[in-house]
Amino acid sequence: MPQPANVTLNFDQILSSAREVYGAELMKMADEGMEFAFLCSDNVAPSSTVGKFMAKYPDRCFNVGIAEANQVGISAGLALSGRVVFAQVFGPFLPLRAADQIHADIAYNDVPVRLIGTHAGVTSGGGPTHNVIADLALYRAIPNLTILCPADANQCAKAVRQSMTLPGPMIIRIARGAEPDVYADQNYDFQIGKSICITEGKDVTIIGTGSAVYWSLMAAKELEKDGISAQVIDMHTIKPLDVEAVLEAARETGMIVTVEDHSIHGGLGGAVAEVVAEHGVPCRVKRIGLPDEFAVLGDPDEVYAYYGMNPEGIANTIRGLLKQ
C-alpha cells in the first residue's frame, strides 16, 4: 500500500488565487535578489500582486500588448540573453495561438522560459472560445517541456520558486483564481516530477491534477461514507509523469480514475492510460474530464456538475465502476 505523504489537508472551502499567491512569491524572489524577467500581454491588473511586482521592478517587466505569440517569442529571446523568464499568458490564447512559438522558440531552443497559462479548463467562463481544453494534449507531444498543474495557489508559488533551479522550458497551468486550497500546511515536500499521495485507500485510486485534486479529495471523502476506500494522488506534474506512482496505484488498487479540467483526450487521463496499458498492468482506467464536444454554456461549477467532474459526479462514477 502506498504511504500517504506527510501532508495536512484542507477540507474546507478556503479559496485562493494562484495568480495572487505566485505574484507575491515573484516579489519575494526579486527582493531576495533573484534575477529573472517577466512578461505579460495586457493581462495583469495594476492592483494585483503581479501588477505591484511589475511596478516595483519595471526594468525587468514587459507588457507586450495583446500579442501572445509575440510574447512567447520575445520570452525565448530574453531567455537566450541568459536569464530565466516568467510569462503570464491568458490561457485561452496561449497553447493554440502560440503553439508554433511554444514548439520552435521555447521547446526546440530549450530555454528557461516559464509560461504561466491562466484560466485553465473552463474556469474562465464565457464559452468555448475562452476554454482551455486541448493544451495538455499539445504540450505533452512537445519535447523538452516540463508541464505543471499545481493543485492549489500555494503549490503554484512553490513551483515558481523551484523552477529557478531547472534549466529547460516549463508550462505552469493555473485556474482562474478562486480555487480551494488543498494543503492546509505549506510545510510539505514538493518536487517537480514527483506526485503526492494525499490520502491512502485500497479500493480505487483517484489521480487528479490542478483544481481537480481538490474535487478528487472531496469525492474520496464522500465515498468514505459508503465504506469505499479511495487513494488520492496529486499529479501536479504531467510531464515528466510520475510513472512509478501510477504503476504502484494500478497494482495496489486495480482501478484508477483520473480527473482533470481538460478534454479527456490527450491530457492526464491519456497519459495515465498509456502508462498502465504499456506496462501490461491489469487495471481499469476511467477518465473524467470534458468529453469530445465544445462545452455547454454555464458557470464553471455548473459545467463541472453537468459533466460529472465535481465531487458528486466523481463519486457516482466510482460507485458505478465498483458495482460492475
Added chain:
Amino acid sequence: MSVNKQVDLDVVRELEEKAWKIRRDLVTFVYRIGKAGHLGGELSLVDMAVALYYRYMKYDPGNPKWEDRDRLILSKGHCAETLYTIYADLGMYTMDYLVDHFESLDTAVFSMHPNRKYIPAIEASTGSLGHGLSLAVGLALGARMSQAKWRVFCIVGDGELQEGSCWEALMAAGHYQLGNLVVIVDKNGLQMSGKTSETVTIDPLDDKMRAFGFDVIEIRDGNNMREVCEALDMLPEPEPVARRRPICIISNTVKGAGVSFMENVVGWHAGQLNKEKWEEALKSIDENRKVRS
C-alpha cells in the same frame, strides 16, 4: 538616413574576394551533400552575410560564445548553408566536416535549418518563418536589461514578411525603441511560387517600416559589396538603454545572385546540384567575379 560615401575601397575589395570564395564553397557544399539547398536565397544573402561576419559584427570565431559579441538571428533559417560555409571559411570547421556531419543522424551537427544546440555560432534555432524578429526583440530587451553594448542583427526574407507574427514583433521593436536592433530584409523579390509582389505584396516596405517606428536604410543593390558597406558604415553605435528608433536595412538583392542560370529563377528557391550543374555554377561564379580597380 543619408549615405556615407567615404567607404574604404580596400575593405570592399577584400570582402568581394571573400564573397566570391563563399559562393564557390556554398555551391560545392550543396553539391557534395547531394541534397537540396535553398540556393536562391542563400546566394542572395552572401554579400550581406560576408560583410557582417568579416567586418561589421563584433565577433570572434575562436570564441563564438564571447559575451560581448553581436548576435545574429537568421530568421530565414532555410538559408543556413550560407552561414555554415562562412563558419568553415572562418576556421570553425573544415568543409569535409560540414559534409560528413550534415543530417547524418546521430553524428549530425548541420541541417537544412540551423540548430543552436549543435552549432555554437548559431544564436537561435530557426526554420519556421516569422519567428526570428520576436527572438531578436527579446535579445535586444535582454541587452537593455544588462546594459550590454552588443547589437542584435536579424535577417528576414521578404516573402517571410507575409507572416503576421513578423509585424507583431516589428510593432514591439518600434514601441520599445530598440537602439541595439538592426533588422535586415534580404529583399530578393521572389518566394517559392513566384514574385513576392504578385503573391501578396509587402510594399511599400520602407513606408511600412517607418510607420512601425524604424529608421530605414535602403540598399539599391544588395549584391554590390560597396553599397552593402556604405549602408553598414552608417550604423550608429548600438544603444542598449536610451530609446532610439531601431534600424531596418532593406537590401534589394537578386535571388541566386552570382550564378547566372539561377538568377531571378523561381525554381532555384530550392534545388540540388548534379556534377554538371555544380561545374556550371562554379564557372558562372568565376565569370561574375567582381574585379574592382
